[in-house]
Amino acid sequence: MQLSQELARLFSLLWRITNDQRRGATLARLEYLILARLYRDGAMRAGDLAHGEGLDPSTLSRRIAALAERELVLRVTDPDDRRAQQLQLTDAGREQFLAEQRRRVALVTDAVAHWPASDRAKLAHLLHDLNDSLQKKAA
Template sequence: MQLSEELARTFAAMGRFLREREGDLSRTDFAVLIRLAGQQCTRSRDLAHAEGLDPSTMSRRLSSLAERGLIERHPDPADRRAQVLSLTETGRRALAQERDRRVDLVTDTLADWPEQDKAQLADLLGRLADSLEADRGGPTAGQSP
């Protein structure tokens, strides 16, 4: 198989794997909370752009997160007409729990892999993510979901 086909198959399998074992946060919720935790995006329109979503879709997602007490909105000091978003303490805990859950799922799946293979996989995936983000003009290493 071609590399692109293997990547597509891997990403699809990972998506199914996470959906079948979904926690309290959806993939989009998780991505939004990561961006807010890293202060990569703090406005709704920036989050929508970063996640490739329509602004109205992002607005509904943010309303849901706010209703669940995971984020809060504040007037933007630079533009009082706009709002900036931040994680609440509840949001930080939910994000930490979801990160731990996802790490456990992947760790359990790779439990019988040799350490060298796991390290090589992590290195290569990190390089791939860096290249994809650089081509897109996105966050640098360690900042993507």
């Protein structure tokens, strides 16, 4: 069992189950990412969001338009530059994001619920260390 193979398998499975509408997915991956970033960091320009997440601005623009049409995000005047606009999460967007986040977390926590508590704690510790290492590489 190689780490790289298992990580690739994990990413593939997480992608499949979290985006499966039969399992209750209400947001596509990119929509979830946009709402998560706005929830975490607050209002921001679309260009800053695209740059920060490594997204293509034209793809992002289409998704933002769809989210705005569903009233999950608003375009508001940038207080620092009245010529520009920022994206802001609406109350409905916040609720939709949090519901989707709970659903996604439940998919994973349910999958390990039968594990001994000590194994779940080890996994959480190792994932924390992995995230810290990846965060340093991303910086």
